[in-house]
Amino acid sequence: MNQRAAEVRAATGGGHRLTPAKQKSVSDLLLRVDGAGALDLEIHALGTLTGKERADLRRLGVSVLNASDQWVKPAKLKALPNAGVLRTLVPYDRVDAVAALGWVAAIRPTEILPADAGSFLSEGVPLHRADDAQAIGIDGGGVDVGVISDGVSAIAAAQSLGDLPAGVNVLDAGSGDEGTAMLEIVHDMAPGAGLLFHGTGGGVAAHVSAQNDLVTAGADIVTEDIPFDAEPAFQKGLAATNGEILGAAGVWVSSSSGNLNSTHAPRVVATGTGNGPDNQAPTGCVVAPTNTVAFNGADTTFDVSVNPGATIGATLQWSEPRAIFPTAGAGGFTNLDLYILNAAATSCLATSTAAQGGGSGDTIEQASLDQRRREPRHGQARRQQQRQQRRQGHPDARPALARCRRDRRHGQRRLAQPRQQLHRLRHVGRRRERRRRPEPHDDAPRGLTAGRGPSHS
Template sequence: MRTRLLTGLVTASLLAACSTSPQVQTPAPEASAPTVDVPTDATVPQPTAPAGDVNALLLAKTSKLSSALSAVAAAGSTVQGLGAATAATADGGDVRLGSRRLLNAAAGRVTVDALPTGTPEDLLASLQGLGLTAGSTYAGLVSGVLPVSALTAAAALPELRSMRLAVATTNQLHGQAFQVPSQGLTISQGDVAQRSDIARQKYRVSGAGVTVGALSDSYNCAKKPLTTAPDDIRNGDLPKGGVQVIEEIDAESCQAGASDEGRGMLQIIHDVAPAAKLSFATAFSGQAGFANNILRLADAGADVIVDDVSYFAEPYFQDGVVAQAVDRVARQGVSYFSSAGNQARQSYEGAYRPSGQTFNGCELNDFNAGSSVDTLQSITIAPGADVLIFLQWDQPFASVSRAGRGSASDVDLLLFDDKGKLLVTDERTGQFPVSADDNVDGDPVEAVQYINYTKAPIKVNLAMTLCSGPEPKVLKWIDYGSGANVEYDTKSPTSFGHHNAVGGAGVGAARFYRTPAFGQTPPLLEAFSSAGGIPILYDLNGRRLATPEQRQQPRFTAPDGANTTFFGQLTFGDGTPIDGDAFPNFFGTSAAAPHAAGVAALMLDGVTQYGGASRPADIYRALGATAVDMKTTGFDADSGAGLIQADKAIERIISTTP
C-alpha cells in the first residue's frame, strides 16, 4: 500500500545536525506528501541467504557489540555517510534533507551507550582505561566517547554486557513600550506568534530573576558561522553577562565541527525573556551524559530547562534514564520543555505473528493479518534519501535501572532488496542492513540504515525475526529517514522517551506565519511535528503495569521557522528569501521548545511580582488551558492543547493559588 511521507527534518548522526528548509513562501494547506513510484513484482519476494562475509559475521551473534559497531570493529574503518539530499512534498512545503548516519566517527571516535555485567562504575573505569572520554553512568547505563580502535578490546571486557551506538538527533529542520534589555540584531517572529511581546508589555515581565538552561549539541563550535557566541553577546542577541557553559561538546567533535544549535535555542529564549540568565550543557555524550547534564543544569540554578535532542534508543514503552532525569528535576521545581520530535507519524506497529518461515534460524514475522503470509514489508527510498529505522518491542529495558529486568526475547531487524536478497553491509558508505544483537536480558532495540546512492527510486524490504523468547505483543519501529510507500503502514505515534516524561512538557511546532498573529486561524501544525500517544507499559523495575499509562504529550505547540543571527536557512529551496530579511530561519520542534521555555521564564517572573503558583505542573496547566485550539477542541495527540499564548498563560498563572 502507499503512504504519506510526512516531511520535516531528521538528523540521524551522533554529532551533527541538519536542517529542513521550506520550499514555498506562501502558506499552503497541509496535504498528503508525494509517493515515489517503483516497479512492483507480481509475486512476493522470499528472504534468501545472507550476502557477504560481514553479514555472516553479524548474523552469527558472537560479539557484545551491536551489529553496526561490530562491522566497524571488524573492518577497522569508519562511515562516510550521506551528503545533502532533498525531496519536496506535494504542496511544495517542507523538504527532508541532510546527512543521516547511523554512525559518524568524529576524529576516529564514536559515542556509545553500554550495559554492564556488574556495576556501571566498574565498566566505566575499564572503558576509561581504553580511552573513553566524557564518560558517565546513570541507572544501569554507561555512556561516553570511545576510540574506534578500542572497540575490539572493549568487546572483550568481562564487565561489558553489550554496547551500541548512542545515536542522537536534534529536532531542528534545519504609551512607550516597556523597556527591556537590548534584543540584538534580530528578534524571533515567534515572539509575536505566541504573544510574548504583548505579555512583556502588559505585565512588565522580562524573565528577571529566572535562569533558563538549554541542552543541545554545542554552544560555540560551529565552523565559520555567520556570528559567533562573542558576537552574539556583543550584539545583544545573548545576555550581556554571557552564558554559563556547564559542559561543551567533547573536544574532538568540537574540532570536527558542530552546529551550535544550542546557541540558536538560547537566542530564541533571550528574545522572549531578555532579562533571564542563560546556561548550556551538551546532550551529545550518550544518554547517561545527557541525563547527568540535566541534573547539573538544575544544580547550577536553572529554574527552566529545555532540550531539542532525541536518542533513538530511548525506550518507547518505559521511562529511560533521560526521562528519569527530567522527572527528578521536575520534582525539584524545575519546569522542563522538550521538542516533541520531527517524525510526524512515520511509524509502524503491530503484533508479532508467526509465519512458519525461518531465516538464519529465526522465525520471520508475518506482516499480513489476513490468510496469506507476507514476511517482507516493502519501503521505497527516493534518490539521495535513506531509511534509518529503530525497532523496539513491548519488553523492558535492562538499562532503565541497575536491577531491572531486561528483554525476554531476541528479535532481529533486516533489510532485503526488491528480490528478497539480504542487502550487503558496507560500513564505509553507511549501509547497515543487518541488526542482529543478542537482546535477551538486555535492551529490546535494533536498528538498520540503508541509503539510496542511485539516481532512481529503489525498493527495500524490511523483515523482523524472532530468534528466542516469547512472542512480542507489539513490534514498533520509527523511521528517522524518509522511507515512502510503506507497506502495511499504521501511521503510529512517534514522540517517545523523555519527550513523553510525566514531569516534562513535549512541544509541537507551528510555523510562525501560520498563526493567528499573522492571519492564520486556526494555527496550522507543521506536517513533520511528532504525534504522541505511545503508552508506558513498564515501571522502572521492568514490571508490566496492570493498566498502560497514557500521557497527554505533546502538551502544546509553539512557533518555529523564525529568525536567529546564524542558525537555520536563509532561503526557500528555489532561492527565494523566507521572510524578506537577511537572517536565517530556524525550523523544527527544536525551535518551538525554546519559545515555550522563554514563556515559562516570563511566567515565573510574573509569579514573583504578582503571586501565583510556580510548580512545573501549574506552568504546564496554565499554558495548556489558554492555548489556541488547532486540530480539535481540547487536547489531541498531534498538537496537544494547541498554540500557546504567553499573555493569557501569565494571566492564568498569577491568579492560581499556590
C-alpha cells in the same frame, strides 16, 4: 557490533590505524569508529559505578570519555538516578572481552543524533501571545533558562546582530548551531530571562550531566531538543528519570517531542503473519524474514524514501524489559528482527537480528543504510571477513556471497521485522534530511518492513 568489529579488523589489516577514508567507510549513523579502530560504545552496568569498572576497562585498553560517576548532584536534588553507564572507545578486538565482564548489563552504540530541528522559523511569540504578556511587564525577568542542544558555534554572530544578549552563560559550547537557534527562541519569548547553555555531547550519561550542571549553575527551567532513539520507549529511561527528579525539586524540564510524525510506524501488536515482507522472499538476509508483522491492515512493510547519497537509521522497540536502566540486566521474551529492504522487497539492504528470549537479550533492534555504500553492511562485513580468512588460509573460508542487487532507482527502501505475538512493538525510522522533504518518485525505494523471526524460549 561484532559485524562492525569484523569490518574494522579487515579495514585495519589486523592493526589499529585507519585512514580517514577507511574510518568513514566503517562508521555510520548508529555506530562511530575512531581513527585507531575503536568503537564509540556506551556500556551499561548492573549497578552504580564503584571504580572497579574503570579499572577493568583500562586493563583492556578501553578509554572512558564520560560516565555516571562524574555526575555532580545539584544541591536542591535529594538523589541522582541509581544507574551506572560509561561512554567509551573500545578497540575492535576487545568488544567481546568487555561484554564478558561480570558487571556489564548491556553494550549499546553511543547515540549522537541531530537535534530535533524543524522546517520553519519559530512563530512562537504571537502563537503563545508572549507579546501580550511582555506588554504588561511579564518578560521572564528573575528566571534563568538552561538550554541543551548540539552547540552554539555561531553564538557570537547572533549576539553581534542583537538576536542574543551578551550575558549568555555557556557551560559547554558543544558543536553545531541548533543551540543558538533555541536560545534565540527563548530570548524572543522571554527577553528578560537569564540564559544558560550546555552542549549535550554524546550519549545519555553526558546528557544527564548537562541537565544537572545547568541546574547547579542556577537554571530554573531546562529545555532540550535531543532525541534518544535507543532509550527505552516503553519504560522511563535514564534521561527521563533524571528529568523527573529535577521536576520534583522544582525545576521545570521541557523536552522536544520531535518533528518526526511522518517517520514513525504505528504501534501494533506483534502478531506474525506467517508470510515474507509483501509476500516476497528477499535474498541476502542474515536471517530470512518469513513471519513478518503487519503495520497497517495487511501491509507488512513501512515505506520510506531515501534521497540518493543519503542515509537512514531505523529503530525497533517492543513492550518487554530492556537490558539497560531501569531494568539493567533484564531482557525480552519475544524475538524480533528488523530489516531494511529495497523497493520491491526482494533484497535485504541492512538487518538487525540480535537474539531475545527467556528474559534475556535487549529488546531493541537498530539498522542503518548508507546509500553511498556499494553493498549492504552485513554483506560487506561477511565479505571482508572471508577475504581475511582466505589470506590466512582459514579452513572454513568460503567463496564470497553474490552481491545483493541494489535498486538504483531514486532511493526507496523497505523495512521488515519478524517474530512472535501479543506484544507491542515500536519502530522509529529516522530520515536524515529533515529540512527538505521532496515528493518521492513513484519508482523510489519504498521502505521498511517488520517481520517475525524464530522465537526463543
